[in-house]
Amino acid sequence: MEEGALCALADRVAIGEVLAAYCRGLDRMDLDAVAALFTEDCAVSFGSHPALQSAGREALRRDLERLWRFRRTAHHLSNLEVRAAGDSAEAVSYVMAWHERPDGSTATLFGGYEDMLRREAGGWRIARRRQFMNGADAGFAAPIHPAPRRGPPPGWAPPPGLR
Amino acid sequence: MEEGALCALADRVAIGEVLAAYCRGLDRMDLDAVAALFTEDCAVSFGSHPALQSAGREALRRDLERLWRFRRTAHHLSNLEVRAAGDSAEAVSYVMAWHERPDGSTATLFGGYEDMLRREAGGWRIARRRQFMNGADAGFAAPIHPAPRRGPPPGWAPPPGLR
Amino acid sequence: MEEGALCALADRVAIGEVLAAYCRGLDRMDLDAVAALFTEDCAVSFGSHPALQSAGREALRRDLERLWRFRRTAHHLSNLEVRAAGDSAEAVSYVMAWHERPDGSTATLFGGYEDMLRREAGGWRIARRRQFMNGADAGFAAPIHPAPRRGPPPGWAPPPGLR
Numbered sequence: 103m104e105e106g107a108l109c110a111l112a113d114r115v116a117i118g119e120v121l122a123a124y125c126r127g128l129d130r131m132d133l134d135a136v137a138a139l140f141t142e143d144c145a146v147s148f149g150s151h152p153a154l155q156s157a158g159r160e161a162l163r164r165d166l167e168r169l170w171r172f173r174r175t176a177h178h179l180s181n182l183e184v185r186a187a188g189d190s191a192e193a194v195s196y197v198m199a200w201h202e203r204p205d206g207s208t209a210t211l212f213g214g215y216e217d218m219l220r221r222e223a224g225g226w227r228i229a230r231r232r233q234f235m236n237g238a239d240a241g242f243a244a245p246i247h248p249a250p251r252r253g254p255p256p257g258w259a260p261p262p263g264l265r
Numbered sequence: 266m267e268e269g270a271l272c273a274l275a276d277r278v279a280i281g282e283v284l285a286a287y288c289r290g291l292d293r294m295d296l297d298a299v300a301a302l303f304t305e306d307c308a309v310s311f312g313s314h315p316a317l318q319s320a321g322r323e324a325l326r327r328d329l330e331r332l333w334r335f336r337r338t339a340h341h342l343s344n345l346e347v348r349a350a351g352d353s354a355e356a357v358s359y360v361m362a363w364h365e366r367p368d369g370s371t372a373t374l375f376g377g378y379e380d381m382l383r384r385e386a387g388g389w390r391i392a393r394r395r396q397f398m399n400g401a402d403a404g405f406a407a408p409i410h411p412a413p414r415r416g417p418p419p420g421w422a423p424p425p426g427l428r
Numbered sequence: 429m430e431e432g433a434l435c436a437l438a439d440r441v442a443i444g445e446v447l448a449a450y451c452r453g454l455d456r457m458d459l460d461a462v463a464a465l466f467t468e469d470c471a472v473s474f475g476s477h478p479a480l481q482s483a484g485r486e487a488l489r490r491d492l493e494r495l496w497r498f499r500r501t502a503h504h505l506s507n508l509e510v511r512a513a514g515d516s517a518e519a520v521s522y523v524m525a526w527h528e529r530p531d532g533s534t535a536t537l538f539g540g541y542e543d544m545l546r547r548e549a550g551g552w553r554i555a556r557r558r559q560f561m562n563g564a565d566a567g568f569a570a571p572i573h574p575a576p577r578r579g580p581p582p583g584w585a586p587p588p589g590l591r
Contacts, residue, residue: 111274111437119346123346129399131414133415174399178504180504181452181504181505182448196502198524236455237528239534251500252459261494271437274437316589330584331590338562338563361524369566
C-alpha cells in the first residue's frame with residue numbers, strides 16, 4: 103500500500119460525491135450546479151429515443167429542464183462500483199428515481215448509470231453517461247435503456263410453491 | 266497526498282457508519298444505541314412543528330419513542346456528501362424511510378438529512394440534524410421540512426409528448 | 429494514521445464493491461458472476477425455510493435460479509457498516525429488493541444482509557450471509573428472517589394527533 107492506493111481511495115470518494123451532487127442538484131432543479139458536474143463535451147444517453155440524448159454541457163442543461171414537468175423528484179443513488187486509471191474512471195451506480203406529477207400521480211424508476219468520468223482542473227466530471235433501467239413501476243413511461251438480463255436455459259421451470 | 270488525506274478518508278467512512286447506525290438502530294428501536302450517536306447538546310429538527318424538534322440527547326431519545334406507533338420501519342440511507350474540517354463536519358445524505366402502521370397502511374418519505382457532526386472522545390457524533398423531504402407517498406403525513414426546488418422560468422412549457 | 433489505516437479503507441471499499449456486484453449480477457442474472465463473489469464453502473440463509481438456505485457456492489448458484497420466476501428485479505444496496513480484522517470482515521448492509529412477476533405484480537423487500545467475508549487470493553468473498561427484513565410490501569411473500577425490533581415499555585401510548 104502506498105500513495106497510489108491513497109489517491110485511488112480519494113478519487114473514489116470524489117466520484118461518489120459527484121454522483122450524489124447530481125441527484126441533489128436535480129431534485130432541487132439547480133441545473134447550473136448539475137451542468138457543472140459534466141465536461142463541456144459530455145455525451146449523455148438516457149434512452150434510445152433522440153429526445154433522451156444530450157450532446158454537450160449546455161444542451162444537457164437545457165434538456166434537463168424537462169424535469170420541471172414533475173412537481174417533485176427524488177434520486178436515491180447507491181451500489182457504486184468504480185474503476186479508475188489515472189485521470190479517467192468508469193463508474194456504475196444504481197438509482198431509484200421517484201417522480202411526482204402535478205396531478206399527484208407518480209413514476210418510479212429502478213435503474214442506474216454507467217459513467218465515464220474525467221479528471222479536470224475543477225475535479226472529476228462526467229464525460230459519458232448512459233442510464234439503464236432494471237425496472238420501473240406502472241406509472242413510469244420513459245423508454246430508458248433496459249439493462250440486459252439473462253434468460254433461463256431451455257426447459258427451466260420455476261420451483262413449485264414459490265411465489 | 267499525505268496523512269491529512271488519509272485522516273479525511275477515515276473520517277468520512279466513520280461518519281457514514283454513524284449515519285447507517287442511526288438507521289439500523291431506529292429500525293430496531295434500539296433507542297439507547299441511537300441516542301449514543303448524538304452529542305449531549307444535540308439539536309434535531311425534523312420539521313417546523315414543535316413536536317418535530319428535539320433539544321438534547323435525552324429529549325431526542327424520548328421523542329423518538331413516537332416511532333413505536335409504527336409496526337415496522339426501514340430507513341435506507343444513500344447519497345452521502347461530507348465536508349470535514351478538523352473536529353467538525355457537515356454531511357448531507359438521502360434517506361428513503363418506509364413506515365408500516367399496525368393497520369397495514371404505509372407511509373414512505375423520500376428525503377434526507379443535513380447534519381453537523383462533531384468529533385468527541387467516543388467518535389463522531391451528530392450535533393445538529395435537520396431533515397428535509399423531496400417528496401413522499403400519499404400515506405405520509407408528517408410535515409418534514411420541504412427541500413427547496415427551483416421553479417421554471419416564466420413562460421416555460423413542458424416538451425410535447427412527454428409524460 | 430499509518431499503513432494499517434490505509435489498508436482498512438481499501439478493504440472497506442473492496443467489500444462494498446463485492447456487495448454491489450452481487451446486486452448487479454443478480455439483477456442481470458449473471459449467476460456465474462454472482463457465484464464468484466462467494467467462497468466455495470459459503471453458507472447463505474435467506475430465511476428459516478430449508479428452501480431459503482444454500483450450502484456451498486455451486487448449490488447457491490443453482491438455488492438462485494429461482495429468481496427467474498421474476499421478469500425483472502432491482503437490488504438497491506446501502507447503509508454499509510464494516511468491521512474488518514485481518515483477512516476476515518463482518519459487514520451489515522441494507523437492501524431494497526424490488527421484484528416484478530411476469531403478470532406485472534410486484535414484491536418489494538426492505539431488508540439487508542449480515543455478512544462474514546473472507547479475503548482469498550481472488551479478493552474478498554462472502555463466506556456467510558444472512559438476510560434480514562425490516563419490512564416488505566403486501567406483494568412480498570418469502571419468509572425472510574425478520575430483523576429484531578424492540579417493543580415499547582408497558583403502558584406506552586402513542587402521542588395524540590400523530591398519524
